[in-house]
Amino acid sequence: MTTATHHASAKKPPLHARIMRRSFRGLPPKLHDIAYEPDLVVPAADGSALLTDHYFPLADGDFPTLLVRSPYGRHFPWAPIYGVLFAEQGFHVVLQSCRGTGGSGGESALWDHEAADGQATVAWLREQPWFSGALGTIGASYLGYAQWALAADPPPELRAMVIQVGLHNLHGYFYPGGAFALEGALATSMGRVYQHRGTARFLWAALRLQRHARTIARALPLGETYAPGLGGRVPFLEEAMAHPDPEDAHWQGADLGAVAARMQVPTCLITGWHDVLLDQTLQQYGRLRRAGCDTALLVGPWTHHSALQQGWPEVFAESLAWLRAHLCADPSGLRKTRARVHVGGRQAWQDLPDWPPATPGHRWYLDGDGTLRTRMPENASAPLSFRYDPADPTPSVGGPLLSPKAGHQDNTALEARDDVLTFTTAPLTEPVHLFGPVGVELRVSTDTGHADIFARLCDVDGRDRSANVCDGLRRLQPADTTEPTGTAPAAVTVAMSSTAYCFPAGHRIRLQVSGGAHPRFARNTGTGEPPATATRLIPADVSLHHPSALVLPVADGEFAGPASDS
Numbered sequence: 001m002t003t004a005t006h007h008a009s010a011k012k013p014p015l016h017a018r019i020m021r022r023s024f025r026g027l028p029p030k031l032h033d034i035a036y037e038p039d040l041v042v043p044a045a046d047g048s049a050l051l052t053d054h055y056f057p058l059a060d061g062d063f064p065t066l067l068v069r070s071p072y073g074r075h076f077p078w079a080p081i082y083g084v085l086f087a088e089q090g091f092h093v094v095l096q097s098c099r100g101t102g103g104s105g106g107e108s109a110l111w112d113h114e115a116a117d118g119q120a121t122v123a124w125l126r127e128q129p130w131f132s133g134a135l136g137t138i139g140a141s142y143l144g145y146a147q148w149a150l151a152a153d154p155p156p157e158l159r160a161m162v163i164q165v166g167l168h169n170l171h172g173y174f175y176p177g178g179a180f181a182l183e184g185a186l187a188t189s190m191g192r193v194y195q196h197r198g199t200a201r202f203l204w205a206a207l208r209l210q211r212h213a214r215t216i217a218r219a220l221p222l223g224e225t226y227a228p229g230l231g232g233r234v235p236f237l238e239e240a241m242a243h244p245d246p247e248d249a250h251w252q253g254a255d256l257g258a259v260a261a262r263m264q265v266p267t268c269l270i271t272g273w274h275d276v277l278l279d280q281t282l283q284q285y286g287r288l289r290r291a292g293c294d295t296a297l298l299v300g301p302w303t304h305h306s307a308l309q310q311g312w313p314e315v316f317a318e319s320l321a322w323l324r325a326h327l328c329a330d331p332s333g334l335r336k337t338r339a340r341v342h343v344g345g346r347q348a349w350q351d352l353p354d355w356p357p358a359t360p361g362h363r364w365y366l367d368g369d370g371t372l373r374t375r376m377p378e379n380a381s382a383p384l385s386f387r388y389d390p391a392d393p394t395p396s397v398g399g400p401l402l403s404p405k406a407g408h409q410d411n412t413a414l415e416a417r418d419d420v421l422t423f424t425t426a427p428l429t430e431p432v433h434l435f436g437p438v439g440v441e442l443r444v445s446t447d448t449g450h451a452d453i454f455a456r457l458c459d460v461d462g463r464d465r466s467a468n469v470c471d472g473l474r475r476l477q478p479a480d481t482t483e484p485t486g487t488a489p490a491a492v493t494v495a496m497s498s499t500a501y502c503f504p505a506g507h508r509i510r511l512q513v514s515g516g517a518h519p520r521f522a523r524n525t526g527t528g529e530p531p532a533t534a535t536r537l538i539p540a541d542v543s544l545h546h547p548s549a550l551v552l553p554v555a556d557g558e559f560a561g562p563a564s565d566s
Contacts, residue, residue, distance in 0.1 A: 009037045011036065012036075013055065016076060020076070021080050027085070027312075028320070031089055033058045033059075034055055035055075036055040036083065039051050044106055046106060048106030053079070055092070064090075064132060065131055065136070066135075067094050067122070067136070067150075069117070069121070069143065069146040070196075071196060072102075072143075073196035086320070092130060099117055111149075114149035122155045135157040135327075136158070136327050137162070141166065147161050147166070148166075159327055162268045162319045165272065166280070166281060166284075168284055169283075170240075170251070176472075179475045182531075205231060212228050220535045221535050241531050242530060242532050257283060260284045266325075269295065270299075270300075272299065272300050273300070273500070274401075275304045276402060277304065278400060279495075299340075303401070303407050306407075321335075335351060337351040337352055338354055339351070359553040359556075362554040363550070364552065365547055365548070368382060368546075383543040385542060386418065386514065388451060388539060389537075390539065394420060412465060415510075420512055421513045423511045425508050429505060431502050433502050434554060435555045436499075437496075439493055439495050440455045442491070442494065446543070450528050451524060452476065454472075454494075454514045455512065457469040457470050457510070459510070462506055469501050470499045471497065471517075473516070473517065473521055513544065
């Protein structure tokens with residue numbers, strides 16, 4: 001039985017959570033009035049005190065429990081979006097600060113404690129009179145990492161997981177494609193250090209980072225210049241910069257991808273096409289499917305942040321339906337298909353039996369005149385080259401960022417730069433529908449051996465506005481750009497993430513190729529030195545040879561429609 005009289009310390013949810021709750025639109029009506037118990041003490045695996053808030057319905061009966069473990073505090077936005085909203089729908093919500101954060105005891109570590117402390121929290125739950133034995137987990141970003149850590153040895157009570165814009169591979173987050181994710185790493189470090197200390201300190205820290213961001217991005221060495229922007233040195237960030245090799249012992253235990261390969265806990269994955277963790281989410285979905293795990297996938301037109309803002313009505317509905325199905329034996333809210341994706345270009349949702357659908361890889365070949373052709377040119381033209389100068393790095397525009405500038409953006413000014421090559425089709429005579437991973441197969445040579453290849457797919461409309469669809473970067477080493485003979489250009493494939501997108505008739509498909517996207521990625525200094533200590537800048541001449549091809553997952557009519565309006 002759950003009533004306020006059975007919780008001596010129960011009170012109304014915090015004022016900020018109630019205010020934010022009133023601002024939500026497009027959500028189902030609440031089923032229960034709620035209360036919460038703040039600052040409960042749960043013993044960590046080492047005996048440290050983990051501060052925990054318990055939200056619950058003011059109603060009689062047994063209700064399932066949701067566990068949310070956060071290194072970013074227990075208040076904004078977690079209290080309203082998890083504590084309040086899910087308690088109103090008939091769940092106990094246990095919202096906990098990870099070790100060393102949000103008032104919890106012990107020392108914070110980027111990944112070391114999550115599995116053991118998650119298990120210790122479940123042991124505490126078993127002792128609570130209101131715990132029914134039905135447990136689910138939910139959370140976004142690093143809160144997803146905490147879920148994967150618990151699932152590495154899933155307790156028998158764990159019956160469902162909902163991972164929203166979630167993380168499982170920390171090295172992959174810091175080094176997507178092999179280059180240091182500078183802008184995201186700074187933002188994440190700022191959030192990790194300051195968000196759990198309260199909204200005022202977090203906002204002040206965000207403003208300070210914004211003031212210093214340009215200096216950090218342009219000065220060297222990076223391991224020294226970042227500190228003023230974060231109010232001091234951040235050991236875990238310095239360790240990440242000092243260890244770019246994923247096989248380095250520093251990263252041992254940090255990649256939880258293999259957890260999904262043996263999972264049997266029903267898991268719902270939610271991401272957005274411009275989420276910085278889109279690729280990690282799709283990797284885990286593939287592993288779960290191959291393991292035969294009950295899983296669902298939702299991919300919206302969102303960034304990492306907007307999924308929990310503009311996208312929250314869809315994200316909340318998906319999450320609630322999954323949890324009710326697996327914790328309350330109520331599958332009425334589940335859709336009939338395993339995957340639902342938002343299709344860009346026609347702004348509609350598409351239900352699919354799986355992701356990605358089986359599509360042939362159609363090749364568009366890069367020609368010397370800047371065109372994309374469906375047939376390989378018969379007479380190979382001279383290589384096309386650009387010079388990447390780290391003193392004037394190619395800027396990042398839109399895409400999967402942690403800033404308000406994320407998402408679709410106009411790339412016209414970027415494409416006018418001398419260090420950006422573009423290849424474009426003729427206007428399409430009929431729509432082209434893409435569903436799946438995008439990539440480019442290049443023949444590349446460089447004069448230094450040290451270079452990045454940034455490749456981006458764009459949609460060019462009738463007004464010649466070029467908008468980004470998806471992209472990817474690969475950091476090259478000397479061994480990557482030299483064939484065994486030492487003379488021929490090397491074959492290099494750049495993965496450009498995945499998409500569900502419709503290029504309308506009359507639009508053109510464009511491929512961008514350049515040497516970076518700064519400060520989204522730290523510039524390639526051209527020396528091969530680690531990002532923390534590099535002090536010299538050496539330009540690189542990069543040449544693309546024939547044949548090179550853009551590979552697109554073109555779908556037939558089966559997946560081109562019908563779709564529901566967004």
